[in-house]
Amino acid sequence: MEQDHDQSQEQLDLLQTITMEVTAATDLASALEVVLREVCEKTGWVLGHAWARNLDVDVLDLVAAWYCGDGELKGFRTVSERSHFERGIGLPGRVWESKQPAWVEDVTNDPNFPRSAAARTAGLRTGIGIPILSRGKLIAVLEFFMRESRSQNEQLVKVIVAVAAQLGLVIGRKKAREELARTNEILQSILSNMGDAVIVADKDNRFLVFNPAAERMFGKGAMTMPTTEWAHRYGLYLPDKITPFPHDQLPLTRSIRGEAVDNVEMFVRHEKAPHGLWTEITGRPLCGPNGDVLGGVIVCRDITQIKEEEFFRAGQSRVLEMIAADAPLTDVLASLVLLMEGQAEGLRCSILLLNRDGKHVRHGAAPNLPEAYVKAVNGAAIGPRNGSCGTAMYTRRPVVVSDVLTDPLWTDYRELAKICGLRACWSTPILSAQGDVLGSFAMYREENRGPLPEENRLTQIATHIAGIAIERQRQQEILREREARINLAAESADLAFWILYPEQNAAWMSEKGRLMYGFDSNLPLTCDLILSRVHPDERADVKAAYDRSCALSGTFESEHRLLLPYGRTRWVIMRGRCLKDEEGNLLETIGVTLDVSAQKQADLQLQHQREEMAHRNRVSLMGEMTASFAHELNQPLTAIANNASAARRFLERGNIDPALLQQLLQDMVADSQRAGEVIRGIRSLVRKETSVRALLDLNGVITDTVRLVSSDLLSRESVVATELDPQLPHVNATLVQIQQVLLNLIMNGLDAMEGLPPVERRIIIRTHSDKGDVAEISVRDFGMGLPKDQPDKVFDHFFSTKQKGMGMGLAIVRSIIEAHGGTIMGENASDRGARMIVRLPAVRGQTQTIAAA
Amino acid sequence: MSDAGETEAKEVCVVDDDPSVLKSIHYLLASEGFKVRAFNKAEDFLTHAGNHHVSVVVTDIWMDQVTGLEVLARLCAVSPKTRVIVITAREDLAARATAMAIGPVAFFMKPFDDEKFISAVRDALSQSAK
Numbered sequence: 014m015e016q017d018h019d020q021s022q023e024q025l026d027l028l029q030t031i032t033m034e035v036t037a038a039t040d041l042a043s044a045l046e047v048v049l050r051e052v053c054e055k056t057g058w059v060l061g062h063a064w065a066r067n068l069d070v071d072v073l074d075l076v077a078a079w080y081c082g083d084g085e086l087k088g089f090r091t092v093s094e095r096s097h098f099e100r101g102i103g104l105p106g107r108v109w110e111s112k113q114p115a116w117v118e119d120v121t122n123d124p125n126f127p128r129s130a131a132a133r134t135a136g137l138r139t140g141i142g143i144p145i146l147s148r149g150k151l152i153a154v155l156e157f158f159m160r161e162s163r164s165q166n167e168q169l170v171k172v173i174v175a176v177a178a179q180l181g182l183v184i185g186r187k188k189a190r191e192e193l194a195r196t197n198e199i200l201q202s203i204l205s206n207m208g209d210a211v212i213v214a215d216k217d218n219r220f221l222v223f224n225p226a227a228e229r230m231f232g233k234g235a236m237t238m239p240t241t242e243w244a245h246r247y248g249l250y251l252p253d254k255i256t257p258f259p260h261d262q263l264p265l266t267r268s269i270r271g272e273a274v275d276n277v278e279m280f281v282r283h284e285k286a287p288h289g290l291w292t293e294i295t296g297r298p299l300c301g302p303n304g305d306v307l308g309g310v311i312v313c314r315d316i317t318q319i320k321e322e323e324f325f326r327a328g329q330s331r332v333l334e335m336i337a338a339d340a341p342l343t344d345v346l347a348s349l350v351l352l353m354e355g356q357a358e359g360l361r362c363s364i365l366l367l368n369r370d371g372k373h374v375r376h377g378a379a380p381n382l383p384e385a386y387v388k389a390v391n392g393a394a395i396g397p398r399n400g401s402c403g404t405a406m407y408t409r410r411p412v413v414v415s416d417v418l419t420d421p422l423w424t425d426y427r428e429l430a431k432i433c434g435l436r437a438c439w440s441t442p443i444l445s446a447q448g449d450v451l452g453s454f455a456m457y458r459e460e461n462r463g464p465l466p467e468e469n470r471l472t473q474i475a476t477h478i479a480g481i482a483i484e485r486q487r488q489q490e491i492l493r494e495r496e497a498r499i500n501l502a503a504e505s506a507d508l509a510f511w512i513l514y515p516e517q518n519a520a521w522m523s524e525k526g527r528l529m530y531g532f533d534s535n536l537p538l539t540c541d542l543i544l545s546r547v548h549p550d551e552r553a554d555v556k557a558a559y560d561r562s563c564a565l566s567g568t569f570e571s572e573h574r575l576l577l578p579y580g581r582t583r584w585v586i587m588r589g590r591c592l593k594d595e596e597g598n599l600l601e602t603i604g605v606t607l608d609v610s611a612q613k614q615a616d617l618q619l620q621h622q623r624e625e626m627a628h629r630n631r632v633s634l635m636g637e638m639t640a641s642f643a644h645e646l647n648q649p650l651t652a653i654a655n656n657a658s659a660a661r662r663f664l665e666r667g668n669i670d671p672a673l674l675q676q677l678l679q680d681m682v683a684d685s686q687r688a689g690e691v692i693r694g695i696r697s698l699v700r701k702e703t704s705v706r707a708l709l710d711l712n713g714v715i716t717d718t719v720r721l722v723s724s725d726l727l728s729r730e731s732v733v734a735t736e737l738d739p740q741l742p743h744v745n746a747t748l749v750q751i752q753q754v755l756l757n758l759i760m761n762g763l764d765a766m767e768g769l770p771p772v773e774r775r776i777i778i779r780t781h782s783d784k785g786d787v788a789e790i791s792v793r794d795f796g797m798g799l800p801k802d803q804p805d806k807v808f809d810h811f812f813s814t815k816q817k818g819m820g821m822g823l824a825i826v827r828s829i830i831e832a833h834g835g836t837i838m839g840e841n842a843s844d845r846g847a848r849m850i851v852r853l854p855a856v857r858g859q860t861q862t863i864a865a866a
Numbered sequence: 867m868s869d870a871g872e873t874e875a876k877e878v879c880v881v882d883d884d885p886s887v888l889k890s891i892h893y894l895l896a897s898e899g900f901k902v903r904a905f906n907k908a909e910d911f912l913t914h915a916g917n918h919h920v921s922v923v924v925t926d927i928w929m930d931q932v933t934g935l936e937v938l939a940r941l942c943a944v945s946p947k948t949r950v951i952v953i954t955a956r957e958d959l960a961a962r963a964t965a966m967a968i969g970p971v972a973f974f975m976k977p978f979d980d981e982k983f984i985s986a987v988r989d990a991l992s993q994s995a996k
Contacts, residue, residue: 643955647955647976647977648886648887648955648976650976650977651887651953651955651977651978652884652887652889652890653890653977654890654977654978654980655887655890655894655977655980656890656893656894658894658897658980659890659894659897661897662894662897663897666897677893680886680889680890683886684886687886724955
């Protein structure tokens with residue numbers, strides 16, 4: 014018991030010593046050394062060493078620390094050093110596998126002890142292996158040997174196991190502490206080196222972490238103050254850059270409240286960042302193991318550059334939008350200059366425009382340059398030594414003048430520059446898409462230096478946008494001038510311009526057009542609205558003609574009436590052209606409308622006059638034909654009178670045959686009708702309205718007309734012969750007018766032959782058709798012929814070769830023929846006399862098959 | 867008025883190219899009991915006059931093909947004793963003068979007075995009978 018007590022006390026001491034020393038040890042090796050030494054010295058082992066796991070190859074290797082009771086064990090140590098034990102192999106392997114202590118009474122005789130020979134040589138007999146475990150994992154195996162062969166002593170094993178357990182605990186704790194320290198170091202390193210600001214605060218709003226990036230961003234280190242003061246102290250603003258960030262909405266405050274905060278933008282301004290910076294903040298609550306909120310963490314990213322780039326882009330877009338909206342060029346350029354100046358500290362810019370003469374400049378925009386300077390430059394000439402801008406425009410290359418006080422290009426402007434405080438001026442020509450110089454963009458600085466890459470980038474953007482603006486303005490100018498010219502031409506030509514967009518049922522019309530069509534200047538126009546002005550009688554035809562031309566992509570032309578408000582009408586000619594895209598879709602119809610009311614009125618008057626003349630001509634022809642008419646009428650009248658008289662006489666005698674009486678009455682009726690026909694014929698010739706056209710057989714008309722004048726032919730002792738082409742096609746014409754033509758030609762022929770002996774007074778009327786599309790009539794006489802030098806003069810008004818003639822006949826003949834779309838010409842026949850040739854357009858498919866009777 | 871039997875025996879020739887006029891004169895003369903021989907063409911009449919005795923002829927002087935004056939001239943040659951009554955639809959003083967010079971006994975404008983015409987025919991017949 015005493016011994017037991019002593020042993021127990023000894024073991025307690027050992028445990029205490031080892032615990033203290035192990036705890037004090039700085040690393041595993043020195044801790045092991047303590048354990049090996051103490052165990053050997055206090056419990057009678059001659060050799061103690063340790064095996065640690067080689068994690069690379071998963072074997073146990075001997076560690077450096079060891080204890081040796083005497084010097085003769087070096088050989089075994091060397092062998093052990095060369096040994097590597099896999100799981101289950103040898104004493105260390107057995108312990109590794111079982112994680113239990115192993116006692117070997119005689120290692121020299123153990124089948125699973127590869128070092129038995131060395132042990133024998135060293136005189137070692139008993140061995141023990143003890144596992145060192147940390148959180149159930151094998152860290153190392155302790156191995157002790159003694160020279161005596163000794164059976165397993167449970168008490169000893171327990172002590173060593175306890176020591177090993179203690180060692181394991183200490184090692185585990187130490188390792189954990191080391192790991193924590195390292196993690197902390199890494200964390201600190203991350204926090205110190207990361208670009209994003211990280212701020213952690215506890216529930217009481219005390220800052221726990223305020224990394225260097227946070228200090229850079231917010232200007233001050235972590236300090237204890239109420240959250241209500243954070244916005245003020247750290248210069249935190251809403252994105253409007255003015256309103257202080259409400260403290261209860263601060264991302265950190267919210268995250269401490271337990272909210273997740275994502276991508277909140279904040280503007281920050283403090284003494285170290287007077288221009289302010291932009292940050293984007295993400296926040297999360299810090300939770301304890303139970304899920305209770307311990308505080309909050311926010312990560313703030315500096316997005317100043319992104320934001321500025323964004324603003325710059327937005328600024329560019331605004332300028333481009335101004336260009337697109339046709340804002341005045343000076344406004345556009347001023348906005349552009351201000352935008353560029355806002356991109357760099359101390360930067361001033363200007364834009365000069367090159368006049369269209371290509372030799373002089375004029376002021377474009379320079380909102381921050383002294384007015385005196387602007388005035389001095391305005392109107393200056395460009396040239397090879399004319400400041401930065403004049404030279405840049407002249408050479409078409411960028412000109413960098415780092416110091417205007419010394420640069421020879423600035424000789425003429427040096428004093429002015431000095432007064433205005435300008436030192437450096439870099440100018441770049443603004444070019445059009447075609448490469449023409451439009452102007453220049455210049456940057457000014459008060460210090461003498463050349464441009465930075467960022468400034469060059471700005472110049473590139475500025476010249477590009479300015480080029481677009483100036484070029485567009487020039488094009489607009491040209492367009493406006495052209496439009497003005499066209500409008501002027503249109504106004505003076507009484508033309509209305511219009512554009513129709515049938516797809517959208519939209520339309521545009523010039524002011525003149527609106528006046529012509531009776532639309533108010535601000536009334537929105539549609540195709541339908543324009544069509545509605547066309548006279549109802551002609552609307553369908555106009556629409557059909559328009560649709561047809563659209564379908565054929567052709568041109569559109571129509572003469573029609575407009576019916577305007579209050580019932581006014583106007584005669585117009587509309588001409589248009591359809592424009593289509595590459596796929597053949599109708600885009601628009603552009604065109605003009607010409608007011609022809611005046612001409613139309615004149616035309617109608619002229620037509621009326623012509624009809625009047627034609628009528629007089631017919632009446633006068635009637636006068637010449639009285640013999641024929643008298644004869645034609647007298648014949649039936651004579652027959653009627655005779656028959657009536659005969660009937661009366663038969664009746665007086667009282668012996669009349671009823672059949673004879675009936676015959677007489679019948680003849681009288683027939684002759685009355687015949688007389689009526691003659692009168693009707695005369696009336697139709699003298700009637701004024703003569704415009705009804707019909708399909709006419711010219712051969713028949715000629716035969717009838719010759720019969721009409723037969724009496725006159727007899728009295729004039731003249732003959733009319735006809736040679737009629739049975740294949741003559743029909744024509745579409747007015748009967749009376751064609752008769753009038755024939756009568757005029759026959760009468761003229763007869764007049765021309767008055768001085769000839771009766772036997773020679775002949776007229777030959779011939780019809781003829783070549784290809785069936787023209788019907789030709791020729792009237793030939795044997796008279797004196799036409800004036801030799803100008804045979805066509807006979808068709809002129811008031812030209813006459815006859816003493817009593819009015820000179821109207823042939824002029825009327827020609828106007829009638831031309832109104833029928835035909836022609837008439839006069840020629841002298843080869844032997845003698847004149848030949849009048851009338852050609853009328855034939856109606857296709859209407860050929861005469863039977864010769865006229 | 868002459869004796870009806872006397873006139874009946876004598877024939878009156880009528881020449882006119884207008885069928886209805888020719889026919890109506892035929893009826894008119896027939897209604898007074900004259901014997902009528904009608905000719906539509908002047909040539910036919912001249913042929914007839916060459917072969918027969920013609921006492922009286924009533925002729926239009928503006929017929930187609932052969933003018934009435936020509937008929938008169940040739941009739942003078944063929945049958946100088948024939949009494950000629952001219953009817954015309956057209957007033958033409960020159961033609962009238964020429965006709966009277968050749969020798970017609972009467973000249974009528976169409977349409978004419980039936981009584982005067984018939985008495986002229988009757989007179990002509992009676993003169994021719996003498």
